[in-house]
Amino acid sequence: MIAKLYGVDSPVDLLIMGDQPCAKLADPDMRIAIVEDNETLANAIAYRLRDRGHAVDVLHDGEHADDFLAQDGADLVVLDINLPRRSGLEILSALRARGDGTPVILLTARSETSDRVAGLDTGADDYLVKPFEMDELEARIRALSRRKDLDYGAQEVLGSVTFDRSTRQVSVAGAALDIPRRELAVLECLAERRGRIVSKAQLIEHVYGVGADVEDSAIEPHVSRLRKRLAPHGVGIKTARGLGYLLEVTG
Structure with missing residues (x-):
């Protein structure tokens, strides 16, 4: 079930994809940071996005993610809320406090309206509830990419x-x-x-x-x-x- 849900063919692919070589492309489309403590899910997302031509960084805990985004940054962040060492909302709040307008999609199992409101009010650009279809995540990334291009100009x-x-x-x-x-x-x-x-x-x-x-x-x-x-x-x-x-x- 999880393999089909997250866009790969079998559970085996979920386990080995972290060791797969990235697709060699002349110009990666965007650099996307995946912040998710479930390594199987994080690798599944990374595998799909790399296959689509994006450069992907995967981080599994909030503290490392906060440091990475402050120093290296990304063009877009897919951010889980429930993370070890620092929550996704804390990372998001710190990102916006630095004046960083990088688009952020919150990815979480929380489906209550109050949770979505809290995430969006903290500065998220979008909110996707698990379980989800990979095609929908990709569509949301494309939408935010178009918005980012309009915001920053050509x-x-x-x-x-x-x-x-x-x-x-x-x-x-x-x-x-x-x-x-x-x-x-x-x-x-x-x-x-x-x-x-x-x-x-x-x-x-x-x-x-x-x-x-x-x-x-x-x-x-x-x-x-x-x-x-x-x-x-x-x-x-x-x-x-x-x-x-x-x-x-x-x-």
Whole structure:
């Protein structure tokens, strides 16, 4: 029953999917954080979303999830309420207190109206009650993704540089700035997480695809060349030693 309910073929798939290699994709659609203490369910959701092209981080307790979201962040969070060490509502409250508007879907067995109201009032964007159909979760993720795109707009302005997400074009004062594909993917990843440190592992997943067998050092030449292209236009890429990179406006 649980296998069919969560979109996989057999209970065996639920047990082994955590060891499966991620699909290799040129550009993951979104980075989604799954915060769920039921490892079987969390892995089932992650397996389906990775298969759809998303980069997925799985966390099983509230304290680690809170730290992860504060430091690394995500494009969307699927968040269980009943978690060890810190509740989902506490995580959500802290997220909104930091001014982080990342879309959040609460995923919980609680079905009372008062529970839904409490979750939405705390700052959740949607609320899905277990048990659920995986197709419905995917539809809700797509809906929030569309809303996020409308909220943030298609263009990112960084100093004198404009990055158009819809066309993946970069320009300076209206003139096109030619950036090779992999450097452009680096810029895209850094811009999406502007103001947050982006690890080499995150960049590699975005540039080469989730599950790519690539050394961390492979990303360094792309970052170096992109840094040189952007520096004259008031955009810097700061190295956080041992942690990753941070995009910042310098002029």
